[in-house]
Amino acid sequence: MNNKAEKRREQILRAAFQAVSEKGFHSVTLQDIADYADVSKGVTSYYFQNKEDVFRHLLEWVTEKIYKNEHAAISKEHTAPDKLRAYVHAAFANPSDNRKFYRVYLEFLAQANHNEQFRDTNDRFYENCWSIGREIIQLGQKEGTFANVDIDKASYTIRALIDGSLIQWLMQNNDQLHTFYRDNCLETLSNYLTNKNNQNSN
Amino acid sequence: MNNKAEKRREQILRAAFQAVSEKGFHSVTLQDIADYADVSKGVTSYYFQNKEDVFRHLLEWVTEKIYKNEHAAISKEHTAPDKLRAYVHAAFANPSDNRKFYRVYLEFLAQANHNEQFRDTNDRFYENCWSIGREIIQLGQKEGTFANVDIDKASYTIRALIDGSLIQWLMQNNDQLHTFYRDNCLETLSNYLTNKNNQNSN
Amino acid sequence: MNNKAEKRREQILRAAFQAVSEKGFHSVTLQDIADYADVSKGVTSYYFQNKEDVFRHLLEWVTEKIYKNEHAAISKEHTAPDKLRAYVHAAFANPSDNRKFYRVYLEFLAQANHNEQFRDTNDRFYENCWSIGREIIQLGQKEGTFANVDIDKASYTIRALIDGSLIQWLMQNNDQLHTFYRDNCLETLSNYLTNKNNQNSN
Amino acid sequence: MNNKAEKRREQILRAAFQAVSEKGFHSVTLQDIADYADVSKGVTSYYFQNKEDVFRHLLEWVTEKIYKNEHAAISKEHTAPDKLRAYVHAAFANPSDNRKFYRVYLEFLAQANHNEQFRDTNDRFYENCWSIGREIIQLGQKEGTFANVDIDKASYTIRALIDGSLIQWLMQNNDQLHTFYRDNCLETLSNYLTNKNNQNSN
């Protein structure tokens, strides 16, 4: 039955996610994934064309999950500043999840330079992230709470700072800094977007 | 002579840098490095303990080079805004160099999660980057051109935005966007640091 | 099934035995073992941790086989002189088997000096050999056919002469001498143990 | 000058002997030998055709040394029993020397099965050893102190027991047993050769 197969595939993707997060993209063997998924070695090859196919689906699966979560978070709020806060707080979910995701995500970003499919998937993820940014900024400009920044530029900037901050945080290997980076990120973005006199001069 | 050996080692590191940039960290074989360096297979093993030792030295070599270049760039300027511009322009040197460096750097960041030595080296690189930021901000605050932001926070933020922007740029695979990202990064940081009313509220 | 795996392991050990006997311990490659076993190169690594693990098991397997064979031989006899004859004849089975075994055994003895596990296995083999000697001598002394030699000493001596003789025979590379060495060994041991006046003077 | 070259060659053989004794025949690299000899890597290749050539000369050199020493020892004595004692005591020189020699010798014996030149050299060594035995026995029979054993047989037996005993001793890795094995060897040979009633019945 299709549903069962889908469950198996997700079971394997979860295992692969865990495995890559703990052991690293290139150390992970199909045997590792099988072990984490508590299935036999052949199963992964049965449900995916090959190892790369697993990773391709893993990247899609994990970025989709991240996007949906972030999108859901801003949907619950109604003002632009609240949405911004919700976005940043969703992106900085918690040390454990962030570590797991960014460890894996960094490996994929690195691979994306040599793998078009990864790059395509990341492009879609970026588009999704930017669309969240745009949505927030447009609302803010309608509300008058956000400055008249270029919407595209700003949405790029938002994601760049989020990713840049979380990568820097990850490298510190210090969970205590998580709140600091989150709050600093939010504060910087708030200042950046807030309507003072800092109109974009372009 | 020691000097000759040192040259050989650098020759190999250059080759490894090129190889990793083009083929990716884990695809690179010792044979690849030898080919890029135009030497025989055994040479790399002769000058480095093993493959990991090559990469360890490569990361040190390349981050040191980046830091020195950026530090030299700000040293030529005398006002904080000029230094900031020089820093960002040095970091966004040109598409070709940025692509090469960030491709390799991303791979190391990904590996750093599973390799303490890489993490240590990156920690030193971060410290160096932050020190550049601090130097600029301190000067700006003395001059009165920069706002009274928390210096540490701001120096983290500067690097986070630079790295975040360049990684995002890299993923677009579109050299045309390089200037855009550079200018946007500089503008955002300028706004962030410039003394308007956006005093740090902490 | 476990039994099938056990068969494979023994198949590989037989192949390794043959390979070491013909090519020598250090010339033997995993490919050689695979060729002798008529399996692919990966199989040996599949059933054993590594090459050394193969040899470790090979030494255990082959010394155990030799001991069991010799022990079975003396068990069939009922008087000490008959047992002694049976022991020596079992040890000097035939040129072909002796050549194969001592070629391999010599390599292991040589390696044992640098490999504790080999030494341990050989220690167990020695204990087993000596126990055969002790059993024969004790019976002989009970029967009154064997002199009052020190049992431990004599059991060491018996094995030393058997090994010393077979090594010397092996080095001659002349099968014709096999019977001569066997008979001389038995005769010398008989004289040594037989109850004349040569009581141990210690 | 020829003499200087000869010295260099012996220096290398000594180093090789030490290296093989400590590290084992197959672990020893030309670099090891160079290190032990305190010369540079190229020297060994300069004075010997190749690695095997070193070992070939090493075996000759070391067996010759052993033979000469044993022959000198018996030459100092005048009665057969004294010569026998001298022979055994020379063969069982001391734990340290015996360990060094037999470690190396065992490796050569093992290799001899796959290397005709080693076998030839060992044949000469055996001939020399047997000639010592024959000399002693002939004298003993002339004196009437030794029984009428077959001289060839007995000389083989003597060396077989000496080698068998020392190999067994070596494997125990216990210097304390050295005297025991030596005395037991001598006693057994004495009993074997001494003129009681144990005339050889062949």
Next chain:
DNA sequence: GATGAATGAGCGTTCATTCAT
């Protein structure tokens, strides 16, 4: 004579992939 940098053949080991069951 002596050095040691450079070469490249060869081997152990890993592991994705296949396929008989």
Next chain:
DNA sequence: AATGAATGAACGCTCATTCAT
């Protein structure tokens, strides 16, 4: 649908050998 035994390609590493200096 699932297993895991078997295969063999590929790579890191070692080291004997060569040779320019």
